[in-house]
Amino acid sequence: MHDVIQKAIRLIVKVGSSLVTNDGRGLDHAAIARWAAQIADLRGLGKEVVLVSSGAIAEGMQRLGFERRPTAIHELQACAAVGQMGLAQIYETSFSAHSLRTAQVLLTHADLADRERYLNARSTLFTLLRLGVVPIINENDTVVTDEIKFGDNDTLGALVANLIEADALVILTDQKGLYSADPRSNPDAQFVHVGRAGDPALEAMAGGAGSAIGRGGMLTKILAAKRAATSGAHTIIAWGREDEVLTRLAAGEAIGTMLTAQTAQLTARKQWMADHLQTAGRVVLDAGAVQKVTAEGKSLLPIGVTAVAGEFGRGAVITCVSESGVAIARGITNYTSSEARRILRRPSSEILSILGFVEEPELIHRDNLVLL
Numbered sequence: 005m006h007d008v009i010q011k012a013i014r015l016i017v018k019v020g021s022s023l024v025t026n027d028g029r030g031l032d033h034a035a036i037a038r039w040a041a042q043i044a045d046l047r048g049l050g051k052e053v054v055l056v057s058s059g060a061i062a063e064g065m066q067r068l069g070f071e072r073r074p075t076a077i078h079e080l081q082a083c084a085a086v087g088q089m090g091l092a093q094i095y096e097t098s099f100s101a102h103s104l105r106t107a108q109v110l111l112t113h114a115d116l117a118d119r120e121r122y123l124n125a126r127s128t129l130f131t132l133l134r135l136g137v138v139p140i141i142n143e144n145d146t147v148v149t150d151e152i153k154f155g156d157n158d159t160l161g162a163l164v165a166n167l168i169e170a171d172a173l174v175i176l177t178d179q180k181g182l183y184s185a186d187p188r189s190n191p192d193a194q195f196v197h198v199g200r201a202g203d204p205a206l207e208a209m210a211g212g213a214g215s216a217i218g219r220g221g222m223l224t225k226i227l228a229a230k231r232a233a234t235s236g237a238h239t240i241i242a243w244g245r246e247d248e249v250l251t252r253l254a255a256g257e258a259i260g261t262m263l264t265a266q267t268a269q270l271t272a273r274k275q276w277m278a279d280h281l282q283t284a285g286r287v288v289l290d291a292g293a294v295q296k297v298t299a300e301g302k303s304l305l306p307i308g309v310t311a312v313a314g315e316f317g318r319g320a321v322i323t324c325v326s327e328s329g330v331a332i333a334r335g336i337t338n339y340t341s342s343e344a345r346r347i348l349r350r351p352s353s354e355i356l357s358i359l360g361f362v363e364e365p366e367l368i369h370r371d372n373l374v375l376l
């Protein structure tokens with residue numbers, strides 16, 4: 005199973021604070037340069053990589069002279085604001101050495117809880133990847149509050165894996181992986197090479213808290229793997245200072261702890277759509293569109309839609325019916341009901357002139373369609 009990174013096309017790589025900041029002693033430029041070189045190698049293999057990086061608060065603490073992590077939210081926000089500058093600078097410099105551009109993306113839980121912002125974040129990340137850019141994602145600690153914070157970047161990495169339907173999540177940490185017990189106090193502790201994401205026994209093994217620099221521990225990584233698995237992403241937990249760890253994983257080498265997802269990626273999303281007992285609205289398809297969607301596996305284009313019923317927003321699950329009223333599919337719409345009414349029976353090339361913008365050429369992409 006350790007060949008999942010070798011087979012993966014879209015990867016989330018998460019690096020923790022203790023790795024990025026050399027255990028809190030300022031940003032580790034050499035380590036960041038090594039990860040940039042490895043990610044450049046992955047890009048050369050045709051893989052899309054999103055980097056979720058901790059370290060802003062830790063770097064800010066070092067720059068502002070804090071010896072311990074602050075507990076006051078405004079002091080944490082100040083550290084994040086100062087540290088984010090250094091973090092962005094070193095990543096830009098490190099990746100530019102390999103002719104790669106980076107983009108800073110700061111997220112809060114509210115960004116992913118709100119459907120419209122969720123879809124905007126998703127579209128932005130897909131566009132960056134299409135343009136060959138490496139997104140560098142961190143929690144937006146500058147504006148975060150207790151109510152909206154992710155709490156750790158392991159969770160953020162899993163949420164981003166769900167967001168862009170990644171094939172795998174690689175969590176680089178200061179530990180080799182998961183043990184059956186704490187190896188520092190239990191000489192009989194066994195290393196867990198492969199496990200099933202979501203297995204309750206793994207949570208019992210993990211326990212414990214993180215380092216003094218970061219917020220996560222092994223338990224947050226196990227829970228992140230469980231969350232990532234809901235969209236079909238496998239997770240690997242490995243030591244971030246392992247020599248050429250990403251490159252070797254991409255070559256199929258077994259490193260760290262592999263936690264497998266039990267649901268196939270496409271199956272997970274389509275099952276979620278199929279399970280909707282009620283949908284926000286429906287669109288009526290002409291005979292040609294029914295043929296293309298059902299028999300040819302094509303996307304649904306606006307030109308094949310003859311009517312729109314109900315009121316729904318972008319990203320809603322809607323039902324596709326034939327002109328005789330038979331439900332044939334469900335899918336996630338790229339346009340609101342009012343927008344869909346304006347572009348129905350029109351070719352995709354006219355969407356821009358009608359709406360003034362183009363979200364996608366399809367009303368529903370085939371990857372977001374499930375036949376009934």
